[in-house]
Amino acid sequence: MDGARVRIVAVGDELLEGRTSDTNSTRIQRALGRHAIRVEDIAVVHDDEAAIAAALDRTEVGDIVFVCGGLGSTRDDLTREAIAAWAKVPLVVRDDLVAEISERYRRRGIPPMPESDKQAQVPAGCVPVTNPVGSAPGLVGRLAGRRLAVLPGVPAELQALLPRVIEELDRLGALPAAREIHLWRTAQMAELAVARRTEPVRERYPDLGWSWWLVDWGVDVRISGESHQSADLDAAARAVDGLLGDTVFAREMVGLPRVVQDLLMASGQTLAVAESCTGGLLGAAITGEEGSSACYLGGVLSYANAVKVDLLAVDAGDLERHGAVSREVAEQMAAGARTRLGADHALAVTGIAGPGGGTDEKPVGTTWIALAGPGGIQSGRYRFSGDRDRNRLLAVAAALDALRRTLTDMPAFAPDALTWGRPA
Amino acid sequence: MDGARVRIVAVGDELLEGRTSDTNSTRIQRALGRHAIRVEDIAVVHDDEAAIAAALDRTEVGDIVFVCGGLGSTRDDLTREAIAAWAKVPLVVRDDLVAEISERYRRRGIPPMPESDKQAQVPAGCVPVTNPVGSAPGLVGRLAGRRLAVLPGVPAELQALLPRVIEELDRLGALPAAREIHLWRTAQMAELAVARRTEPVRERYPDLGWSWWLVDWGVDVRISGESHQSADLDAAARAVDGLLGDTVFAREMVGLPRVVQDLLMASGQTLAVAESCTGGLLGAAITGEEGSSACYLGGVLSYANAVKVDLLAVDAGDLERHGAVSREVAEQMAAGARTRLGADHALAVTGIAGPGGGTDEKPVGTTWIALAGPGGIQSGRYRFSGDRDRNRLLAVAAALDALRRTLTDMPAFAPDALTWGRPA
Numbered sequence: 127m128d129g130a131r132v133r134i135v136a137v138g139d140e141l142l143e144g145r146t147s148d149t150n151s152t153r154i155q156r157a158l159g160r161h162a163i164r165v166e167d168i169a170v171v172h173d174d175e176a177a178i179a180a181a182l183d184r185t186e187v188g189d190i191v192f193v194c195g196g197l198g199s200t201r202d203d204l205t206r207e208a209i210a211a212w213a214k215v216p217l218v219v220r221d222d223l224v225a226e227i228s229e230r231y232r233r234r235g236i237p238p239m240p241e242s243d244k245q246a247q248v249p250a251g252c253v254p255v256t257n258p259v260g261s262a263p264g265l266v267g268r269l270a271g272r273r274l275a276v277l278p279g280v281p282a283e284l285q286a287l288l289p290r291v292i293e294e295l296d297r298l299g300a301l302p303a304a305r306e307i308h309l310w311r312t313a314q315m316a317e318l319a320v321a322r323r324t325e326p327v328r329e330r331y332p333d334l335g336w337s338w339w340l341v342d343w344g345v346d347v348r349i350s351g352e353s354h355q356s357a358d359l360d361a362a363a364r365a366v367d368g369l370l371g372d373t374v375f376a377r378e379m380v381g382l383p384r385v386v387q388d389l390l391m392a393s394g395q396t397l398a399v400a401e402s403c404t405g406g407l408l409g410a411a412i413t414g415e416e417g418s419s420a421c422y423l424g425g426v427l428s429y430a431n432a433v434k435v436d437l438l439a440v441d442a443g444d445l446e447r448h449g450a451v452s453r454e455v456a457e458q459m460a461a462g463a464r465t466r467l468g469a470d471h472a473l474a475v476t477g478i479a480g481p482g483g484g485t486d487e488k489p490v491g492t493t494w495i496a497l498a499g500p501g502g503i504q505s506g507r508y509r510f511s512g513d514r515d516r517n518r519l520l521a522v523a524a525a526l527d528a529l530r531r532t533l534t535d536m537p538a539f540a541p542d543a544l545t546w547g548r549p550a
Numbered sequence: 551m552d553g554a555r556v557r558i559v560a561v562g563d564e565l566l567e568g569r570t571s572d573t574n575s576t577r578i579q580r581a582l583g584r585h586a587i588r589v590e591d592i593a594v595v596h597d598d599e600a601a602i603a604a605a606l607d608r609t610e611v612g613d614i615v616f617v618c619g620g621l622g623s624t625r626d627d628l629t630r631e632a633i634a635a636w637a638k639v640p641l642v643v644r645d646d647l648v649a650e651i652s653e654r655y656r657r658r659g660i661p662p663m664p665e666s667d668k669q670a671q672v673p674a675g676c677v678p679v680t681n682p683v684g685s686a687p688g689l690v691g692r693l694a695g696r697r698l699a700v701l702p703g704v705p706a707e708l709q710a711l712l713p714r715v716i717e718e719l720d721r722l723g724a725l726p727a728a729r730e731i732h733l734w735r736t737a738q739m740a741e742l743a744v745a746r747r748t749e750p751v752r753e754r755y756p757d758l759g760w761s762w763w764l765v766d767w768g769v770d771v772r773i774s775g776e777s778h779q780s781a782d783l784d785a786a787a788r789a790v791d792g793l794l795g796d797t798v799f800a801r802e803m804v805g806l807p808r809v810v811q812d813l814l815m816a817s818g819q820t821l822a823v824a825e826s827c828t829g830g831l832l833g834a835a836i837t838g839e840e841g842s843s844a845c846y847l848g849g850v851l852s853y854a855n856a857v858k859v860d861l862l863a864v865d866a867g868d869l870e871r872h873g874a875v876s877r878e879v880a881e882q883m884a885a886g887a888r889t890r891l892g893a894d895h896a897l898a899v900t901g902i903a904g905p906g907g908g909t910d911e912k913p914v915g916t917t918w919i920a921l922a923g924p925g926g927i928q929s930g931r932y933r934f935s936g937d938r939d940r941n942r943l944l945a946v947a948a949a950l951d952a953l954r955r956t957l958t959d960m961p962a963f964a965p966d967a968l969t970w971g972r973p974a
Contacts, residue, residue: 141575141592142579142588142589142591142592143579143589143761144576144579144580144582144583144761145576145761145763146576147575147576148571148572148575148592149571151565151571151572151594152565152569152570155566155567155568156568158568159568165566165567166566166596166601167566167593167594167595167605168565168592168593168594169591169593169594170591170592170593170594177590177591181591282937337567339568339569340569399830399851405830405833405834405836405837405838406825406829406830406833406834406835406836406849406851408830409825409829409830409851410828410829410830410831410942411830412830413827413829414829414939414942416904416905416906416938417906418829418853419853419854422853422854423854423856423857424851424854425830425850425851426848426850426851426861427823427833427848427849427851428848429837429842429843429847429848430846430847430848432847432892433847436890437848437850437861437890466861467854467857467861468856481840482840514838515838518834518838
């Protein structure tokens with residue numbers, strides 16, 4: 127299967143009318159990560175038989191072609207028909223799918239719509255792959271010399287079907303052997319800094335697959351190798367472990383809020399927050415994870431200075447003397463939230479998110495983060511260089527990472543924290 | 551220019567490696583809205599001269615072609631070279647751009663990199679369009695029979711350049727005449743409900759351009775017409791006004807947080823929040839707008855019941871009797887936040903975001919929203935049917951809309967609020 131190429135055809139009027147962006151292709155790319163196969167290109171086309179056929183015509187014999195979207199039961203959904211016509215095969219009604227669809231309607235207590243039978247049709251040569259969260263099955267098969275994988279366009283359905291479809295493609299022998307993968311999720315490092323730090327290892331092991339991704343919580347590093355490279359892969363992984371060190375918050379695909387939640391649960395400790403510039407984003411990130419109520423108590427959004435004084439017992443004189451964005455105020459916010467909510471740990475964030483409000487001394491992006499815990503209070507100053515949204519998100523990530531570090535017996539604030547978020 | 555078609559070529563390895571999705575095409579589609587021109591398709595290709603040329607080959611004479619990405623100054627950035635080679639024109643170094651780039655480096659106090667001169671190169675036949683937020687200019691011109699618009703791939707740069715590039719295309723006579731547009735941004739209505747309500751007007755004026763978009767805060771409706779249709783457009787707009795009525799929170803492209811902030815500022819009133827299931831998302835949405843500190847004081851994240859009692863003075867007996875997700879608790883949370891923070895208005899949200907925590911009586915998605923204000927306390931119950939993320943977002947939108955309605959002298963909670971968010 128060496129040299130097999132993946133092409134993606136994304137079908138949907140909504141992708142061409144300013145309504146929504148094609149995010150499914152990225153999901154497919156990530157799901158293929160373990161197979162280290164190159165995605166050649168993406169064609170985004172209208173719900174139109176001729177346009178779908180033209181996009182399929184541009185694929186080549188031997189290609190693995192993902193087609194997503196247009197598998198619904200309405201008139202607009204033409205992907206099944208387009209594929210069958212293009213490959214010159216009939217659409218076959220599968221009795222098992224008809225039964226499945228009726229059963230689904232029966233369970234929901236509503237009469238089946240006449241159009242829904244459409245979803246029981248399969249181009250001859252394809253097998254259906256059961257959809258765990260919706261009614262349109264995926265389709266996998268060999269048609270016109272291509273290995274075809276057809277998926278619904280609803281992101282949640284596509285995401286749920288992807289592993290099953292990839293497994294089915296694998297069974298068809300369409301995919302290169304799965305590669306071994308190592309993943310590092312880092313926090314508080316710029317993309318370029320991560321790349322520079324790991325560059326010597328990449329130079330030593332250039333034949334492994336290397337990638338760096340900037341994601342919400344920081345930068346992900348991934349290396350992959352084929353089975354005959356496993357000695358190299360292990361050696362490279364050990365080297366990367368050493369170089370990235372305590373900036374790594376996870377070696378698997380979980381986010382910083384989940385990592386922090388797991389650490390809190392393991393230690394039976396609780397958390398509270400006090401937010402100024404982030405205005406609730408930190409609390410929202412923590413409570414975005416199911417189960418957060420077991421370790422997270424809540425917090426105070428002290429946007430106005432009066433709230434910092436009244437609810438968090440910040441000293442009005444310190445506010446006056448040092449300003450709301452200062453070590454003193456951040457530390458008192460954290461201490462106040464910890465006491466007021468009776469939590470084991472409290473995180474506080476106060477900063478200038480921008481675009482206005484900056485001064486020469488405290489430019490936009492200046493942010494103080496403090497953490498009050500059983501062992502005392504720690505704080506760190508950051509200077510983020512993004513826009514308002516980005517600065518707030520980076521502050522949330524820095525705050526969560528400070529807690530992660532404390533809960534794993536490290537100083538909450540790395541000495542080079544100040545350099546993070548600056549233009550690389 | 552009737553029948554002119556737009557094709558988009560999005561260039562970038564990162565778009566094909568699972569790192570990021572192509573959102574620029576959606577920005578282009580929206581920016582073209584006023585010209586009511588159809589985007590035919592999108593090709594996403596690697597930073598590779600042959601791949602870019604192949605995508606350009608698939609466009610047709612007369613097409614308007616947007617090419618985005620690959621205009622940086624590193625070796626990977628090949629879009630300029632690829633376009634020039636494909637169109638068989640030379641790359642010309644523009645002295646004005648060289649001077650602009652030197653000046654940019656001078657202002658930033660760093661020596662220019664030798665590669666940066668690359669950004670002063672322009673395919674003969676194109677004019678540069680100044681980039682207000684970055685170093686790569688846009689390019690517009692007629693090449694090989696196409697009207698070409700070339701934009702950097704960094705979303706903020708593309709967004710800033712888009713109006714200028716579209717103006718330049720317009721000057722070239724490439725675009726159909728700008729259409730008159732009416733926009734309605736609605737809250738608390740399902741997409742299908744909005745479509746059904748406006749369907750009679752659409753049937754009466756089928757020649758106008760109609761679109762519906764589901765967005766974060768609700769559903770947008772847009773109708774557009776050419777200048778000779780302005781009588782129809784006005785009549786249709788009046789009819790839509792009547793049908794959508796008070797569900798409309800804006801007639802221009804602003805979000806619900808901005809609308810609420812403007813209303814508060816105009817009345818000189820202040821706002822506080824009390825959040826349970828949204829965990830900070832409501833405060834984050836409000837403070838996402840610059841200038842929010844003038845009317846927003848902050849709030850209490852009362853995730854744990856003890857915090858509801860201690861900081862918001864919710865009655866422990868009511869919590870026990872009615873549960874945290876109840877009218878009684880929502881109203882006491884709002885009243886508590888209003889008193890505690892000394893605000894004119896306070897919004898409270900308490901609900902079951904899911905996926906766990908639902909019961910027969912209070913299934914996942916059940917959410918109480920309360921608003922305490924100078925005129926008393928109002929509350930409403932919702933039943934959202936999304937996943938955890940969506941339910942939280944819908945709760946934020948419903949809370950903000952309740953405040954908007956109050957500030958414009960309407961009942962905070964529409965009588966049919968209960969039906970909102972159900973499967974259409």
